Amino acid sequence: MSAEKQTASAIPPRPRGPLGGPMGAMGMPSEKAMDFRGSLRRFAGMLRPERANVVLLTAAGVLSVALSVIGPKLLGDATNIIFEGVVGRMLPAGATQAQAVEGLRAQGQDRLADILAAMENVVPGQGVDFGALATTLGWVMAVYLGAFLFGWLQARVTTGVVQRTMRRLRDDVEAKLHRIPLSYVDAHQRGEILSRVTNDIDNVAQTTTQSLAQLVTSLLTVVGVLAMMFWISPLLALVALVTVPLSVVVTAQIAKRSQPQFIAQWAATGRLNAHIEESFTGHTLVKVYGHQEAAEARFATENDALYGSSFRAQFISGIIQPAIGFLSNLNYVVVAVVGGLRVASGSLSLGDVQAFIQYSRQFTQPLMQVASMMNLLQSGVASAERVFALLDAPEQSADPAPGALPQPVRGRVVFEDVSFSYTPDAPLISGLSLTAEPGQTIAIVGPTGAGKTTLVNLLMRFYEVDGGRITLDGVDTREMTRPExxxxxxxxxxxxxxxxxxxxxxxxxxxxxxxxxxxxxxxARATHVDPFVRTLPDGYATVVDEEGASVSAGEKQLLTLARAFLADPAILVLDEATSSVDTRTEVLVQEAMNRLRQGRTSFVIAHRLSTIRDADIILVMEHGDIVEQGTHEELLTAGGAYARLYRSQFAAPLDAA
Structure with a gap:
């Protein structure tokens, strides 16, 4: 695993940024239309393992909404009790309601007579029935308390559903990162990938937590309230529904314009994170080469891009709520006017109109809630699509089951007519063949870009060969699992x-x-790690990190050498393994490596030719081909490419002298 991370630098040529980091960004979502519905359906599919809990939270939502919907009707009944008591006290005692109505009509007060006739429980001469009022208000309290308890249960279950789903999503992403080939990681900015794994998943979790229960509740509320509105007054219900199609159209049009901005927002977030990761990783180089201003300028550019897309996304989507609020207020005015006329005509009681007005508010409130959640929902779906894009990335070929690792591993490595290219139009290695016998040390030299490290990448199966095969003790490496x-x-x-x-x-x-x-x-002693570690205050318990602030670059190199030797492998790969140590330490390490290489097949990639004089075979590579091979003395005697490389390393110091 450490080898994979260390090999991340062994990559094909590509455009590079000012700090040397890869500049290829992941498929710029803002350049294409987002599949909003498809991504939403796919995410909904991730909730399948939680079907039972989704049913439970839906049932709790149904009961909570049902009780909440009953509340205004009960309050309307309480209003009728009070209003009928007030009117009853104003009527002469001893008369019936019908007599009182006839008396009002005889006096020419037909409208008051219609209102009185619409009342159900008026007793002339009798005031407010406080017993009935207390009973009704008691039911109101019980109903709203029940609605609260079921609402709490719904929120509790929703939290569990969301967090378990996010845990599975993170597990899927983690497993995916181990299945994607090195070429994928190599071709994308690390900060961009990290942004998808952290920021985007967190945003999906936040969106789901805030919207899942709310969407269920809003839908149920609309259905329940609409049913009560039609029960009280079909005419007023139709009036209230007039603004719904207009609200839907307004929401859809605004959302259509804000969605691309949310996509651009999260793409800009990924680019900004990539720059920050690159800048802090190369913080020393930024200061050494005086690129602080350039780094700050690029940060400002990326930060401004994120600010612009975020502002546009939030501003455009933020228009939805006030627009729906305006339509809701229009609806409220129309309902109040028409309801008042219905009360005046005796078609409805005052309590029913009061309840209906409350229902009209409850009816538009879910629409406003959904509208206010649109920016959150759009942002969450945009993040989900970025995570799905990572999950859909091409994977490395599957390992055979079971693998065919030879037992025991002797270390005979054979490249048979191997061909490989990082890009189809630029072949790098063509028809390469070589054999490394067990215990041999194979040194690979050549100019930069000759394909030396590529051979190691192919041996490790970080990349797959395009043609030919590589065998280990006669077994094709593709017939083994990568971990084996x-x-x-x-x-x-x-x-x-x-x-x-x-x-x-x-x-x-x-x-x-x-x-x-x-x-x-x-x-530790063989690699000269023990002496310097014992000088540290905590010895082997000293804490280090990737930056290795407590140890020098050469000491870090010694630690990686000791780590490889402790693994006791059959094959050693040393790619300029002594480049960071001083001359004296290099001699000591070379001696240690000579002892530890015994019995192991070793591949040594070197630029300093003085370090590989004792190699059994030296391969000289140019443009992906082996142009020479032999021992140090044989190649010097031949006077070819190796001899020229060897002389060039010593000519410059002699000329300077």
Whole structure:
């Protein structure tokens, strides 16, 4: 695993930024229309394992909404009790309601007579029935308390559903990151990928938490309130529905214009994170080469782009709520006017109109809530699509089951007519063949870009060959699982990598199983790690990280050497493994490597030819081909490419002298 991370620098040529980081960004979602419905359906599909809990939260929502919907009708009944009591006290005692109505008509007060006739429980001469009023208000309290409890249950279940779904999503993304090929990670900015794994998943979780229960509740509220409105007055219900199509049209049109801005917002977030990650990783280089102003200028550019897209997205989507609010207020005025006329005509009671007005508010409130959630929902779906794009990325070919790793691994490596190219139009290696016998040290030299590290990438199956095959002890490496193959290979690269942990944990990272203390110390002493570690205040318990602030670059290199040796592999790959150590330490490390290479097949990539004089075979590569091979003395005697490289390393110091 560490080898994979260390090999991240072994990549084909590509455009680079001012700090040397890759500049290829992931498919710029803002350049194409987002599949909003498709992504929403796909995310809904992720809730299938939570079907039972979704049913439970829906049932709790139904009961909560049902009780909330009953509340205004009960309050309307309480209003009728009070109003009928007030009117009854104003009528002469001893008369019936019908007599009172006839008396009003005889006096020419037909409208008052119609209102009185529409009342159901008026008793002339009798005031407010406080017993009935208390009972009704008691039911109101019970109904709203029940609505609260079921609402709490719905929120509790929703939280569990969302968090378990997000955990599965994070697990899927983590597993996906281990299945994508190195070429994918190599071709995309690390900060952009990290943004999808962290920021976008967090945004999806936040959106789902805030919108799942609310959307269910809003839909149920609309249905329940609409049913009560038609029960009270079909005419007023139709009046209230007039603004609904207009609200839908307004919401759809605004959302259509804001969605591209949300896509651009999260794309800009990824680019900004990529720049920040790149700047902090290369913080020392930024200062050394005086690029602070350039880095700040690029940050300002990316930050301004994020500000602009975020502002436009929030501003445009933010128009939805006030627009729906305006239509809701128009609806409220129309309902109040028409309802008042219905009360005046005796067609409705005052309590029913009061209840209906409350229902009209309850009817438009879910629409406003959905409208206010549109920016959140659009942002969440945009993030979900970016996560799905990562989940849909091409994967490395599947490992065979079971693998065919030879037992035991002797270390005979054969490249048979191997061809490979990073891009189809630029072949790098064509028809390459070589054989490394067990215990041999194969040195690979050549100019930059000759394909030296590519050979190692192909051996490790970080990349797959385009033609030919590579065998380990006669078995095609493609017939082995990648973990089995890589468990037989120890790798030390020029670019060191340490994770945050103690020195001992870093050294034991590549070892399979528990390493006895004596073997651990033997490897540490052989690679000259033990002397400098013992000078540290906490010794092997000293905590280091990728930056390795507490150890020097050369000491970090020694730690990676010790880690590879502790793994006790059958094959060693050393890619400029001594480039970061001083001359004296290099001699000591070379001696240690000579001892530890015994019995192991070793591939040594070197630019300093003085370090590979004792190699069994030296391969000279140019443009992906092996142009020479032999021992150090044989190649010098031949006077070819190797001799020219060798002389060039010593000619400059002699000329300068």
């Amino acid at each position: 193959l890589r468990s037989s290979i120890g790798m030390v690269l020029q670019d060191t990598w340490l994770f945050k942990g103690t020195i001992e944990e870093n050294l034991r990272y590549g070892a399979s199983g528990e390493v006895p203390e004596e073997e651990f110390l033997t490897a």
